[in-house]
Amino acid sequence: xxxxxxxxxxxxxxxxxxxxxxxxxxxxxxxxxxxxxxxxxxxxxxxxxxxxxxxxxxxxxxxxxxxxxxxxxxxxxxxxxxxxxxxxxxxxxxxxxxxxxxxxxxxxxxxxxxxxxxxxxxxxxxxxxxxxxxxxxxxxxxxxxxxxxxxxxxxxxxxxxxxxxxxxxxxxxxxxxxxxxxxxx
Amino acid sequence: xxxxxxxxxxxxxxxxxxxxxxxxxxxxxxxxxxxxxxxxxxxxxxxxxxxxxxxxxxxxxxxxxxxxxxxxxxxxxxxxxxxxxxxxxxxxxxxxxxxxxxxxxxxxxxxxxxxxxxxxxxxxxxxxxxxxxxxxxxxxxxxxxxxxxxxxxxxxxxxxxxxxxxxxxxxxxxxxxxxxxxxxxxxxxxxxxxxxxxxxxxxxxxxxxxxxxxxxxxxxxxxxxxxxxxxxxxxxxxxxxxxxxxxxxxxxxxxxxxxxxxxxxxxxxxxxxxxxxxxxxxxxxxxxxxxxxxxxxxxxxxxxxxxx
Numbered sequence: 279x280x281x282x283x284x285x286x287x288x289x290x291x292x293x294x295x296x297x298x299x300x301x302x303x304x305x306x307x308x309x310x311x312x313x314x315x316x317x318x319x320x321x322x323x324x325x326x327x328x329x330x331x332x333x334x335x336x337x338x339x340x341x342x343x344x345x346x347x348x349x350x351x352x353x354x355x356x357x358x359x360x361x362x363x364x365x366x367x368x369x370x371x372x373x374x375x376x377x378x379x380x381x382x383x384x385x386x387x388x389x390x391x392x393x394x395x396x397x398x399x400x401x402x403x404x405x406x407x408x409x410x411x412x413x414x415x416x417x418x419x420x421x422x423x424x425x426x427x428x429x430x431x432x433x434x435x436x437x438x439x440x441x442x443x444x445x446x447x448x449x450x451x452x453x454x455x456x457x458x459x460x461x462x463x
Numbered sequence: 464x465x466x467x468x469x470x471x472x473x474x475x476x477x478x479x480x481x482x483x484x485x486x487x488x489x490x491x492x493x494x495x496x497x498x499x500x501x502x503x504x505x506x507x508x509x510x511x512x513x514x515x516x517x518x519x520x521x522x523x524x525x526x527x528x529x530x531x532x533x534x535x536x537x538x539x540x541x542x543x544x545x546x547x548x549x550x551x552x553x554x555x556x557x558x559x560x561x562x563x564x565x566x567x568x569x570x571x572x573x574x575x576x577x578x579x580x581x582x583x584x585x586x587x588x589x590x591x592x593x594x595x596x597x598x599x600x601x602x603x604x605x606x607x608x609x610x611x612x613x614x615x616x617x618x619x620x621x622x623x624x625x626x627x628x629x630x631x632x633x634x635x636x637x638x639x640x641x642x643x644x645x646x647x648x649x650x651x652x653x654x655x656x657x658x659x660x661x662x663x664x665x666x667x668x669x670x671x672x673x674x675x676x677x678x679x680x681x682x683x684x685x686x687x688x689x690x691x692x693x694x695x696x697x698x699x700x701x702x703x704x705x706x707x708x709x710x711x712x713x714x715x716x717x718x719x720x721x722x723x724x725x726x727x728x729x730x731x732x733x734x735x736x737x738x739x740x741x742x743x744x745x746x747x748x749x750x751x752x753x754x755x756x757x758x759x760x761x762x763x764x765x766x767x768x769x770x771x
Contacts, residue, residue: 289684292718356684386660389748391682399646400663408644409654409661434644441647 286356287318289391293351294319297394303441307398312348320351323368324398329436330405331374339374339425341435345405347383349397359388365401376417376426377404384418399440406436468565472507475568479577480505492517495581501588503581511706512568514577516546516559516584532695532769536712536721544671544726545576546583547709550699553768557699559587562706564732576728630730632668639734655741657748664740666733673728678740680710680721681751693760694721694751696767701747707736708743721751 294311301309306328312321326345333339348366352359367373367383377384385400386409403409412427414420426433469489476491477483483491486504495501502517530538535548535557542548546561561580567573632651636643643651643666652663655678662678669675686694698710698721708725723743727736754760 285685288717292684292716387657387662389681389752391684393682396663399652403644403652409642437645439645439647439650444648 286351286353289356290318290320290351293394297322297398300395300398300441305442306402306438306440309394309398312350320355322349322394323347324349324401326402326405328402328406328438331407331435332370332372333374333421334372336421342370345370345373347401349394355390357390359390359392361385361388364388365397373405374419374422374425375404375407376410376412376419376422378422379418382418402440406434406438408434408437469507472512472565472568475573476505476512479568479573495585497581498585498588500592501581501584503584507565510565512563512565514561514563514580514584516588531692532699533691533712534695536695536698536710537714539709539711540713542586543579543583544675544709544724545580546587547702548587548699549703550696551703552700555768558703559584564707564735567729567732570729572728630668630674632666632674635674635730635733636666638730639737641734641737653737655737655744657741657744662744664737666737669726671726673726674730674733675724675726676733676736676740677722677724678744680723680744680748682718682720683755684718686719686755687757687760689757689764690755690760692769693754693763696764696769697750697754698747700767701743705743706739707732708739710747723747 297309301307306326308325308327310323310325311319312323324347326347327343328345329341329343330345331339332342346368348368350364350366352363355364361384362382365383365385367378367380369380371380373380383401383404385397385404388397400409407426410422410426410433411417412423414423417423480491480493482493482496483505484493486492489507491505492502493505495503504515504517506513506515532550539547546559548557548559550557561583563573563576563580567576632649633643633645636651636653641653643653646652646663646665650665650667653666654661655664664676664678666674666676695712702709707727708723711722711724713720713722723740725736725740727733754763
């Protein structure tokens with residue numbers, strides 16, 4: 279096997295490990311291989327269970343809670359990657375963001391060898407309007423830019439981080455049932 | 464820099480460093496009290512007070528003993544964040560430097576910041592100056608008179624964080640006027656404006672106090688030695704011109720990540736640090752991409768007086 283293929287395969291396996299570990303730390307992201315039979319994991323479907331927008335008629339922008347994007351690492355992914363050749367927006371139809379026009383989704387400039395986790399983070403930020411440009415020359419949907427300018431106070435649609443927040447809970451033991459009732463009262 | 468603020472800066476420097484002696488126009492030097500052979504040269508340039516370590520009266524420039532430029536960048540992760548190694552263009556000797564914004568010279572924490580810088584100089588000197596290993600380690604931990612050993616112990620001035628206080632990173636970044644999104648608990652991705660889009664810089668509360676800032680320049684799964692050498696030279700030369708930012712390399716199981724990192728001790732310096740990081744990113748990302756080509760890398764190293 280040529281050396282560049284060995285390097286690419288090692289890179290892809292690392293992305294798989296890191297991506298799956300990251301998905302376990304998230305309540306929002308579900309990551310699955312699109313073609314598990316392939317020798318090296320290079321195609322994924324990323325599902326985001328988060329709030330985002332859809333538009334079915336020009337005046338009707340609604341909130342929805344599930345989005346799917348296809349992610350692929352092309353053969354020359356170590357040297358060159360871009361949103362156009364690596365990403366495909368799969369659904370729902372009518373997804374509404376300045377950077378989505380299905381099947382295209384733009385998450386900014388990608389370097390060769392961009393990690394899968396970084397791609398998922400950026401996709402999430404675009405879907406939830408945490409990251410957006412309201413410059414129509416830098417977006418895929420003029421309509422979404424116009425809507426965004428008029429609804430800045432409502433953005434982002436979902437402000438949670440993709441990785442689960444740290445949560446520390448202190449549990450105190452209650453002596454007896456009476457104390458518990460007293461506390462409830 | 465205006466004359467008034469320059470005079471004020473000089474007064475603040477003299478007050479923070481009583482042992483300061485003149486060595487030229489807008490240039491001074493002082494001896495590290497914990498290591499007499501280590502002198503620190505201070506100069507005022509624009510809005511910065513520049514500090515450079517000197518050994519036995521001459522600029523502390525050293526040829527790395529077995530450390531390549533790439534190795535030096537790897538070693539940067541162990542060096543206290545207030546100082547860095549740099550290469551002057553065409554030189555084969557590393558210099559050691561740090562700096563403070565002139566506005567910070569007035570703050571009560573300035574002695575601690577200078578002491579922290581001296582600690583960094585000593586850390587580097589301990590590796591490269593031969594008499595370092597003979598000195599007792601405890602002597603290196605005594606603070607400059609009147610200062611605390613670590614900045615975290617400094618008394619807070621107006622607008623400075625209380626010692627040990629964890630800043631609310633989101634409100635600090637928002638106040639500095641930068642767009643961001645939350646990546647995880649306490650870690651924000653701030654959008655740096657770079658050619659062809661935006662690049663996320665990660666900002667979080669630093670364990671030593673203040674904020675830590677980092678942006679990934681490149682990540683490689685495997686990289687030939689010639690490219691490592693050329694990228695190392697390029698980044699250390701870049702470090703020569705940067706203020707408060709240093710390039711670093713982290714290797715992890717065969718892959719390596721090149722980052723620009725900064726420790727921002729006070730919230731007032733965040734905006735400047737982010738802007739400087741964006742500029743550093745712009746002037747280095749395409750160059751690093753080009754230096755992944757072995758023939759370009761070899762030609763670059765030769766032109767810089769380094770042959771691999």
